[in-house]
Amino acid sequence: MKAIVNVYLKEGVLDPQGKAVHHALGALGFEDVENVRVGKQIVLDIKADSMKAAEKEVEKMCETLLANTVIEDYSIEIVQ
């Protein structure tokens, strides 16, 4: 199965990339954008007995390596 991990800077932690993209969109005339956050997506092909087991394992990976929980939040989606 596949695990899709999204990592973003926490709310309240200034996101310099998001700010730059927001600014650029504004300069291009997309003035209705109120806020931009830029994150990263990590896609894993993973062997697991169940979706639940996969999610648990990926959560461990996030806490250990994939996210820096001092400044980042993550979300995990498991798909067959």
Next chain:
Amino acid sequence: MNVTVLQFPGTNCEFDTKYAFEHLEQRVTIVWHEEEMIPANTDLVVVPGGFSYGDYLRSGAIARFSPIMKAVKSYADNGGYVLGICNGFQILLESHLLPGAMKRNENLHFISKHQYLKVENNDNRFLRKCEVGERLNIPIAHAEGNYFIEEDGLKALYDNGQVLLTYCDREGNPENPNGSVANIAGICNKEKNVFGLMPHPERAMETILGSADGIRMLEGFLS
């Protein structure tokens, strides 16, 4: 003094660091990251600058799991002195040997220039040869030097005298090249044996290079 300088795939300041300490007439050994032991009689471990593992995922995130870092952790836990410079600082943050985290520079630029630093605290081995309030001219070169720590953590850093260096201009007025919280350029741990800073003192060892202020910082470690 015996100085051990670590080397990861992507490290590029190990020889500058070796040169700097040899300039101070110390013995320097470069140790590959797959080693599991810090050489006996090491008086100082330096985690030098560069781009360990290409800075993939986050700066320092992968280097943290190199075998040698386990040895560095127990070395530090036993009171050994550890200095992290630039990418080395990032690795120490990712290893939780120092508190906080590093983000990309606020203006998203890679910054490479000389920068003045203000000595905030000299009650430690690293800056004991410097005066509080003194300004040091030291090069910076980084894309991710935007130091972040939440409010309580920042207060603890100040309460414990862990804020060592802040960015300033030539006159000592606060300046902030990268967006760092409280203009912080360098910190230490509570026990004051683990130090991290973004600027490169090892690149400021001779006036012909623009500054020799790095000497006073590094010679603090000499006994």
